[in-house]
Amino acid sequence: MKGYLYAFASAGRWSAVVTISPEVDLAFWLDAEFRRTVEEMASGCGGEGTGKRQYGKAEERQNGEAATWPGGGREGRLTDGAEAGRSGLADVVLLLDEPLPLGIAFAAAERFAAKARRVRGEARAARLLRACARGAELGGGLRGTVDLFRIFGREGTARRVRRYTAVRWDRASGMREAARKLAAAVCEAADALGGRALLRGEAHALLGVPARRSAAFVDAALQLAALLGRLRLGSAVAGWRRRRCRRCGSGEAHMRRTPCLACGRFCAYCEACLMLGRSRECALLVSGIPAGGASGRLRPADGLPPVPVRLARRGLSPAQSAAAEAALSWLESPDDGGSRAFLIWAVTGAGKTEMMFPLIESVLARGGNVLIATPRRDVVLELEPRIRRAFPGRTVAALHGASREKWTKADITIATTHQTIRFEAGFDLVVIDELDAFPYHNNPMLQYAAEKSLAPGGRRVLLTATPPAELRRAAIRGRLPHARVPVRHHGHPLPVPEELRIPPVRELIRRNAVPDRLKQAVLASLSRGAQLFVFVPRIADTGPVASLLRGVCPPGTAIGHTSSRDERRTETVQRFRNRELRLLVTTTILERGVTIPRSDVFVLDADSPLFDEASLEQMAGRAGRSKEDPHGRVYFCAPHATRAQRAAIRRIREMNAIAAAGGHIRMEAPPGEVRAGGLRR
Numbered sequence: 001m002k003g004y005l006y007a008f009a010s011a012g013r014w015s016a017v018v019t020i021s022p023e024v025d026l027a028f029w030l031d032a033e034f035r036r037t038v039e040e041m042a043s044g045c046g047g048e049g050t051g052k053r054q055y056g057k058a059e060e061r062q063n064g065e066a067a068t069w070p071g072g073g074r075e076g077r078l079t080d081g082a083e084a085g086r087s088g089l090a091d092v093v094l095l096l097d098e099p100l101p102l103g104i105a106f107a108a109a110e111r112f113a114a115k116a117r118r119v120r121g122e123a124r125a126a127r128l129l130r131a132c133a134r135g136a137e138l139g140g141g142l143r144g145t146v147d148l149f150r151i152f153g154r155e156g157t158a159r160r161v162r163r164y165t166a167v168r169w170d171r172a173s174g175m176r177e178a179a180r181k182l183a184a185a186v187c188e189a190a191d192a193l194g195g196r197a198l199l200r201g202e203a204h205a206l207l208g209v210p211a212r213r214s215a216a217f218v219d220a221a222l223q224l225a226a227l228l229g230r231l232r233l234g235s236a237v238a239g240w241r242r243r244r245c246r247r248c249g250s251g252e253a254h255m256r257r258t259p260c261l262a263c264g265r266f267c268a269y270c271e272a273c274l275m276l277g278r279s280r281e282c283a284l285l286v287s288g289i290p291a292g293g294a295s296g297r298l299r300p301a302d303g304l305p306p307v308p309v310r311l312a313r314r315g316l317s318p319a320q321s322a323a324a325e326a327a328l329s330w331l332e333s334p335d336d337g338g339s340r341a342f343l344i345w346a347v348t349g350a351g352k353t354e355m356m357f358p359l360i361e362s363v364l365a366r367g368g369n370v371l372i373a374t375p376r377r378d379v380v381l382e383l384e385p386r387i388r389r390a391f392p393g394r395t396v397a398a399l400h401g402a403s404r405e406k407w408t409k410a411d412i413t414i415a416t417t418h419q420t421i422r423f424e425a426g427f428d429l430v431v432i433d434e435l436d437a438f439p440y441h442n443n444p445m446l447q448y449a450a451e452k453s454l455a456p457g458g459r460r461v462l463l464t465a466t467p468p469a470e471l472r473r474a475a476i477r478g479r480l481p482h483a484r485v486p487v488r489h490h491g492h493p494l495p496v497p498e499e500l501r502i503p504p505v506r507e508l509i510r511r512n513a514v515p516d517r518l519k520q521a522v523l524a525s526l527s528r529g530a531q532l533f534v535f536v537p538r539i540a541d542t543g544p545v546a547s548l549l550r551g552v553c554p555p556g557t558a559i560g561h562t563s564s565r566d567e568r569r570t571e572t573v574q575r576f577r578n579r580e581l582r583l584l585v586t587t588t589i590l591e592r593g594v595t596i597p598r599s600d601v602f603v604l605d606a607d608s609p610l611f612d613e614a615s616l617e618q619m620a621g622r623a624g625r626s627k628e629d630p631h632g633r634v635y636f637c638a639p640h641a642t643r644a645q646r647a648a649i650r651r652i653r654e655m656n657a658i659a660a661a662g663g664h665i666r667m668e669a670p671p672g673e674v675r676a677g678g679l680r681r
Contacts, residue, residue, distance in 0.1 A: 001200065001262050001282050002099035005108055007129050008090040014119040016112035016129060018105040020284060021223040022095060026152055028227050029090035034179050041183035042228050093152040094126055100133060101263035103235045103281035107136035122151065185221035190230035192409065193288030195426020197247055199236060199277050200284040206407045222286060232287040236279040237268050245270035247279045248421050249448035272445050273421055287424050298428055299366040301332035314357050317491065319664050323483035324355045330481050331359055331459055339481050341460040346485035347494060347655050348465045348621025353383065356431055357390050359461060364394060364411055368428030372414045373450055375437040377401065378573060379593030383414050417446045423453035430454050431461045434592050436468050436614055465621060466614035487659035492630035494652045495623050499645065500637040505536055505605045509544045519552045521635055525600040526553065530632065531576065532583040533601045533622050537608035539563040539587055545604065546585040553583065561585040591618040597626040600633040606645055607638035616648035
């Protein structure tokens, strides 16, 4: 995409701006009637209109780094139409005659801003703008366009601009009617895009292009919204010497350069977030400013019922209530510079989602909105109906790769962590579920996106049963506020895995044989009415292992297999939930977020390097989750023990001991049943 670069003088000061709709900027700076009309109408709809105009130095702090928004020169803030009306019109506008690739245009505007104080007179401004445009094109190649300017002044061209603008947008009406239509579109765009960061094509789809409006009209509305401080426009990949994706935060290491049809040059694009659309140097990124526009937009919690009353409504266990109360106290306390994150460290099956309900309720009651981000689509699909049941009067959107709700604006948004890339400063509470899981864990892009989605003054809650080592240390040493829940909601201890010594999976497939110990354990689980999770480390082994187990299971036993490459994974998992499948062979894709009331777990090749301590704990946590069957069985099946297996078993026993010491459970023995090898439980 290309944009027009121009400089304007107002009250003797020069600024440079990039526009995607030059007639809007000319009318805004040179025509008092147009300016007054759009400011009056836009000030009375959606939000408070706070934010940065698309001119000015406009540096915002995000994640401790300075990010320069489009424009340059001086900083302005718009709070209402009256203040805007007091802002002076431009004395003169110098508009480059031909558009420039968007990345070059924004880089040139930034370079102009650094030197604008020394500019005096139109001739010097033109020379500086020309030099900045050429300097921003590192490889050269601008063919004379920077020498051609159109000069507009209020005295000679206001009437011409008015005619041009009116004809362009509505041939049958005058300037005021055209301004009204644009102002209404600005209000709609500001409301729809608030808290989002979308590429131009995504913003167009959200605003009804081409079904309801033309692309040119929507571009004009976006440009006017930026001038009024209701949106921010910039190149998706920004930077002069070191490029950086403004959508996902990735740096030069993730930039690739290819010939670009949109701008006619070798253009950098971000490879890291390519799956969500191509973020290019010449692509426009539209960033919405959330309603309220500033920190502290949540109302105080003084008017809410007492905390014990709110917790009692949710029917939480004593351990859950203690954790939720600690988190609520942190959430509703004034932000005095303390930690903006809170860790809930709870064992698998402890009911972390239910502990979130009082926190979500608090934010919604005080006028805020909530994002629940989880690494996997399966978890989104499981959480959605539970959240809808818990908050029947609220709008809920579930976002994942195949979602049809990607543009839905909701009180509660449940999304995969990849979908958070499309948000910016949009949520007062961001809940990161299973933060130690792939692909979120150790992924700077997704961590940046989750942090970016938090509104100024917002808070983050981190949920996990297996926090990474650095978070555990921070919590234990008091640097991270946290609550620890060592017991499940039903009050029974976690099932402790049993180790079965069997040959590797590949050897079993080669022999086409199942060892007696594994066969006895599988048959015992089936005979007690359980459904079986069978985890294997390699996707290629899921089908062969399923075929192998069919040979030892009773006739008619429904067996399936799935993995991340299974196009029908959602359907297969749903069949397992519905008990249409008794045994499911899978990979770690189902180690989290899937609850089966009566289930046993078999981890084959438990000694695989792909199974670390956290994943083994999570897989073991699929068993014993329901009150009706709290003593599910877990087997680590491998030729020998590993450090990860022993650490997982030790951690599970430690949590049981902590829960017993706190009076949350009795260390009772499960009902006596014959297990594999003749052992009793």
